[in-house]
Amino acid sequence: NGVLIKYQGKDSHVIIPDGIRHISAAFSGNETLTSVTMGDSVITVGTSAFSGCQYLISVEFGKNVKLIDEYAFASCYTLVSGELPDSLEQVGSSAFYDCYSINAIKLGKSVKKIDQSAFESCSSMKTIDIPVSLTVIDQYAFSNCMSLIMVFYGGTEEQFKAITFDGDSSSNFRLKDAIKIYGENSNENVPVAAPNPSEGDSSEEGIIIQ
DSSP: OOOOEEEEOOOOOEEEEEEOOOOOOOTTOOSSSOOEEETTTTOEEOOOOTTOOOOOEEOOOTTTEEEEETTTTTTOTTTOOEEEEEEEEEETTTTTOOOOTTTTTESSOOOOOOOOTTTOOOTTOEEEOOOTTTOOEEEETTOOOOOEEEESSSSSSSHTTSEEEESGGGGHHHHHHHHEEEEETTTTTTOOOOOOOOOOOEEEETEEEE
């Protein structure tokens, strides 16, 4: 079925091999992982897949990831890479909760919905790039993002105002109050921190597939 159900290795850099379609909570709480490279076969990063990986710094997503599910990267305190693939359609609840080292997010071109608390307490995030495809932002998605000052939006001001803020819209006041820069190339010269994979051990060993 192409489901990665468990990882038993101790390498600092892990390569998710082609053929894996879904990553379950295989890496949750891993204390040696610093970087991950996903193959293009990965479609979903499942619930708590990498939650609590306190030393995870960077993730290189494949080209076909459509869903980053709830708590997938929650409490990855050292994660700084925030560039998400153009294939991504939904960011699940608390997916990046308390990832307080991320300083910028690029959502890609296809995201339609950001679920509740998806980026809550990403307290170092200063900028976010939002595509015109986005239609729904759930409550608390950007709660406690106290450093957020600038939004790059791919469409017009009218299109941004048409985005639905579900639930308690005041919980996303930082996003609403941030400076907005509109237009398809609004973020053209704004980099997202993405360090190179660790130079330490790199392997596909220890991966268990169902």
